[in-house]
Amino acid sequence: MSLIKKLSKIFKKNNQGAAQQKDDKFKAHDYIGKFVQQNGTNIGESIAFEKDRLVVKSSDVFMSIPLEKIVTNTENIVVGDFNREESIQFGKEWFEKRDTLKFDKNGMMILSVPKSQ
Numbered sequence: 373m374s375l376i377k378k379l380s381k382i383f384k385k386n387n388q389g390a391a392q393q394k395d396d397k398f399k400a401h402d403y404i405g406k407f408v409q410q411n412g413t414n415i416g417e418s419i420a421f422e423k424d425r426l427v428v429k430s431s432d433v434f435m436s437i438p439l440e441k442i443v444t445n446t447e448n449i450v451v452g453d454f455n456r457e458e459s460i461q462f463g464k465e466w467f468e469k470r471d472t473l474k475f476d477k478n479g480m481m482i483l484s485v486p487k488s489q
Contacts, residue, residue, distance in 0.1 A: 408437070408449045418449055422466050434463030 406418050408428045416430035425436040426449070441454045474482045 403442075403445060403449060406445070406447070406449050408451060410451050410453075414448075415451075420466070422462070425462060427463060427466055433460050434467045435459040436462035436466055 400421055403426060404418055404420070407414050408416050408418055408426075416428040416435065418426055419429050420427040422436055424439050426439060426442065428435045428437055435456070437451055437454050437459050441451045442449060443452050444450045476482055
């Protein structure tokens with residue numbers, strides 16, 4: 373086998389590995405704006421991400437469901453069992469925090485310093 377063919381194989385393998393890594397990355401836009409179901413019942417619509425959790429807006433509450441609880445993501449997102457009270461608490465914290473962003477006159481977000489307790 374010639375040197376050129378050997379080098380071509382090496383680069384081809386490296387490019388395939390890079391393409392696979394790119395496909396394995398989490399794509400948030402594939403999860404936003406879909407109805408979320410649990411046990412065949414709609415529980416809300418996915419609206420955001422917070423760290424490793426999916427924020428779901430239900431008719432009366434916000435829930436923050438751990439990503440590892442997602443079973444399938446097709447037309448709808450199907451989730452397995454999760455701690456509903458904990459998810460509602462995280463959703464409430466997300467809802468309260470989302471309105472606290474501040475911007476300067478140029479539209480740049482201002483990071484606030486945490487208050488000491």
